[in-house]
Amino acid sequence: MQNPIEFTNVWKKFRKGEKFNSLRDAIPNLFRKRTAKNVKDITLEDMEFWAVKDVNFNVKKGEVVGVIGPNGAGKSTILKLLSGIIVPNKGSMKVTGRLSALIEVTAGFHPELTGRENVYLNGTILGMKRKEISEKFDEIVEFSGISEFIDTPVKRYSSGMYSRLGFSVAAHVNPDVLLVDEVLAVGDIAFQAKCAEKMRELLRSGVTIVLVSHNIALIENLCSRVILLGRGEVLKEGAPEKVIPYYENLVFQQQENELKQKLKSSDYKVKVTDDLAVDISNVILLGENNEGKDSFCAGENFTVKAEYKTQKKIENPVFALEIIRADGVLCCSSNTKEKSDLGDSIEGKGGFKVNLGKLDLCPGIYAAKVSIWDRDMIHPYVIRKDNIFRIEVSGVKNADGVFLKDMDWQVTGA
Amino acid sequence: MIRELLKYKDLLFMLTFRDIRIRYKQAAMGFLWAIFMPIVAVAAGILIKKAMAVVSGQYIDMLGVVSISVKVLPWTFFINSLKFSVQSLVGNSNLVTKIYFPKAVLPLASIFACFFDLCIAGIVLVVLLTIIKLGVSIHLLWVPLILLFLLLFTAGVGLLLSAGNLFFRDVRYVVEVVLMFGIFFTPVFYSASHFGNWSHLLLLNPVGSILESINSAVVLKQMPDLFWLGYAGFCSVTVFIAGLNFFHKKEPLFAENI
Numbered sequence: 257m258q259n260p261i262e263f264t265n266v267w268k269k270f271r272k273g274e275k276f277n278s279l280r281d282a283i284p285n286l287f288r289k290r291t292a293k294n295v296k297d298i299t300l301e302d303m304e305f306w307a308v309k310d311v312n313f314n315v316k317k318g319e320v321v322g323v324i325g326p327n328g329a330g331k332s333t334i335l336k337l338l339s340g341i342i343v344p345n346k347g348s349m350k351v352t353g354r355l356s357a358l359i360e361v362t363a364g365f366h367p368e369l370t371g372r373e374n375v376y377l378n379g380t381i382l383g384m385k386r387k388e389i390s391e392k393f394d395e396i397v398e399f400s401g402i403s404e405f406i407d408t409p410v411k412r413y414s415s416g417m418y419s420r421l422g423f424s425v426a427a428h429v430n431p432d433v434l435l436v437d438e439v440l441a442v443g444d445i446a447f448q449a450k451c452a453e454k455m456r457e458l459l460r461s462g463v464t465i466v467l468v469s470h471n472i473a474l475i476e477n478l479c480s481r482v483i484l485l486g487r488g489e490v491l492k493e494g495a496p497e498k499v500i501p502y503y504e505n506l507v508f509q510q511q512e513n514e515l516k517q518k519l520k521s522s523d524y525k526v527k528v529t530d531d532l533a534v535d536i537s538n539v540i541l542l543g544e545n546n547e548g549k550d551s552f553c554a555g556e557n558f559t560v561k562a563e564y565k566t567q568k569k570i571e572n573p574v575f576a577l578e579i580i581r582a583d584g585v586l587c588c589s590s591n592t593k594e595k596s597d598l599g600d601s602i603e604g605k606g607g608f609k610v611n612l613g614k615l616d617l618c619p620g621i622y623a624a625k626v627s628i629w630d631r632d633m634i635h636p637y638v639i640r641k642d643n644i645f646r647i648e649v650s651g652v653k654n655a656d657g658v659f660l661k662d663m664d665w666q667v668t669g670a
Numbered sequence: 671m672i673r674e675l676l677k678y679k680d681l682l683f684m685l686t687f688r689d690i691r692i693r694y695k696q697a698a699m700g701f702l703w704a705i706f707m708p709i710v711a712v713a714a715g716i717l718i719k720k721a722m723a724v725v726s727g728q729y730i731d732m733l734g735v736v737s738i739s740v741k742v743l744p745w746t747f748f749i750n751s752l753k754f755s756v757q758s759l760v761g762n763s764n765l766v767t768k769i770y771f772p773k774a775v776l777p778l779a780s781i782f783a784c785f786f787d788l789c790i791a792g793i794v795l796v797v798l799l800t801i802i803k804l805g806v807s808i809h810l811l812w813v814p815l816i817l818l819f820l821l822l823f824t825a826g827v828g829l830l831l832s833a834g835n836l837f838f839r840d841v842r843y844v845v846e847v848v849l850m851f852g853i854f855f856t857p858v859f860y861s862a863s864h865f866g867n868w869s870h871l872l873l874l875n876p877v878g879s880i881l882e883s884i885n886s887a888v889v890l891k892q893m894p895d896l897f898w899l900g901y902a903g904f905c906s907v908t909v910f911i912a913g914l915n916f917f918h919k920k921e922p923l924f925a926e927n928i
Contacts, residue, residue: 363768380681
């Protein structure tokens with residue numbers, strides 16, 4: 257049996273920059289192109305980029321495949337290729353059976369027409385026959401829940417009614433292959449529940465589905481296979497519990513880089529004295545085996561080690577450590593203010609070490625901020641905050657929040 | 671391509687319906703729109719005819735006025751169709767970039783909507799011609815064939831121009847200028863025979879030969895010039911096929927170039 261979707265070595269390029277779409281611009285460009293061609297046409301190639309690069313995948317009948325990836329990874333391009341709106345530059349693709357797309361469900365609406373007319377119009381645009389629409393008309397209107405306003409021009413509809421009607425039409429096409437792109441978040445909670453129910457019904461009916469979403473939980477729940485895209489290429493493909501953690505770590509890595517950039521460029525609000533009385537150097541984060549690294553497992557033993565050097569004697573310094581999440585949440589902090597047993601003053605070179613014990617933070621990106629303050633913690637001598645570390649996701653992420661807690665559950669019967 | 675269009679004939683119908691519906695909705699004149707432009711054009715034609723009559727010292731006859739009215743309707747259909755179809759892809763860019771369907775239905779629907787206007791105006795004209803007792807002849811049977819040629823020719827040009835306008839937006843302005851002055855180069859207000867030996871030059875324009883054929887069949891009640899009718903038919907079919915092919919070839923590029 258042939259696969260409903262076969263996508264073989266597909267390449268698709270797009271052009272960057274302004275296009276020439278008036279004759280006035282095109283005619284000089286024609287000459288430019290001709291002269292440029294004599295000396296190798298580099299400019300044109302420069303302006304192009306691959307939106308989809310050698311992508312391969314097949315989808316079996318009845319399979320639900322999720323496509324994930326950061327913005328600009330080529331997800332929507334792939335859906336457009338699948339639906340036939342654009343054609344590949346290289347490679348071949350084949351879609352067998354009736355195809356329908358839950359993408360831009362209101363694209364076919366015309367504001368001047370009534371809901372009823374738009375149901376017919378949009379239905380035929382999506383490839384239904386008029387007879388077919390007439391048969392399903394009541395069902396569609398019932399589903400959208402706007403039967404009261406069906407003979408009102410849709411320009412008077414609220415945006416929620418608008419997209420609900422659009423979704424209802426698209427959901428009743430009865431396709432063999434369904435492409436879904438982030439449209440399940442239409443309408444209010446009640447309607448979303450209805451959409452979810454409709455989706456499950458479609459799943460049960462054995463429709464082949466390609467689902468594009470940033471909603472990882474949705475992908476995890478619905479899909480039997482996930483394709484991870486990045487910059488137009490397939491980075492990973494397989495079962496959700498394999499691909500999704502990989503993707504999340506990838507996202508964290510990116511967040512980490514962004515955070516590093518941000519910390520570098522931003523000045524801390526408290527002004528640090530220009531002539532550094534103290535300097536902190538060699539901040540190292542240590543893991544279980546006392547090795548310096550920047551990525552840790554959840555629950556790993558965690559130690560921060562650093563060295564300092566003073567220009568003069570400092571009385572009663574306070575050392576402080578803060579762990580800050582990528583989004584700025586202060587997760588925990590500690591300082592030596594109340595710990596008098598650490599000595600009254602420092603001078604010259606020295607070091608300090610903080611052990612945090614088991615690191616029970618949820619997977620994500622964090623920054624360790626080390627600082628030395630004066631006695632009353634009013635004025636900092638020095639702040640070091642360029643130590644970013646990452647707590648890796650292992651297995652499917654099953655915890656959200658700040659802390660990772662192993663909780664003991666007990667459920668009893670009534 | 672034709673087969674795919676047939677598969678989407680319901681869509682073609684709905685889009686035509688949409689175009690008609692929108693044109694007459696919230697319009698104070700309603701269906702009068704369909705005859706408004708022909709009336710203005712006929713008035714202009716009569717004025718010009720009168721001026722020519724004064725210059726040449728002749729009278730204008732009833733038949734001349736009737737002839738203008740009969741020719742104005744297909745002409746208005748032709749220019750309205752092109753005006754609407756040239757915009758049809760760009761004006762529906764939402765549909766072009768978001769949903770897959772044979773895009774040829776968009777220009778074709780705007781042409782069919784104009785054909786609907788032609789039918790409305792045609793009915794009015796038939797009523798008027800009956801009142802003035804123009805009378806009928808066997809040659810009226812040519813009219814459907816001639817209209818078919820006109821439709822094919824218009825569809826061919828419309829397909830070409832709508833695709834052209836998608837790539838180059840100024841196609842539309844060029845079309846507007848050509849259509850504005852086209853009436854002077856086409857035997858609408860006058861008859862090609864006025865130009866004697868030069869008349870063939872005017873009939874080389876397929877719309878010209880189509881209009882003259884209609885005039886023969888309806889007003890003059892005689893057999894249309896078969897050579898020129900054949901020529902018009904040949905042009906129409908050729909242009910239609912060329913337009914369809916061009917459109918089909920360029921269709922995959924629409925979504926990224928619009």
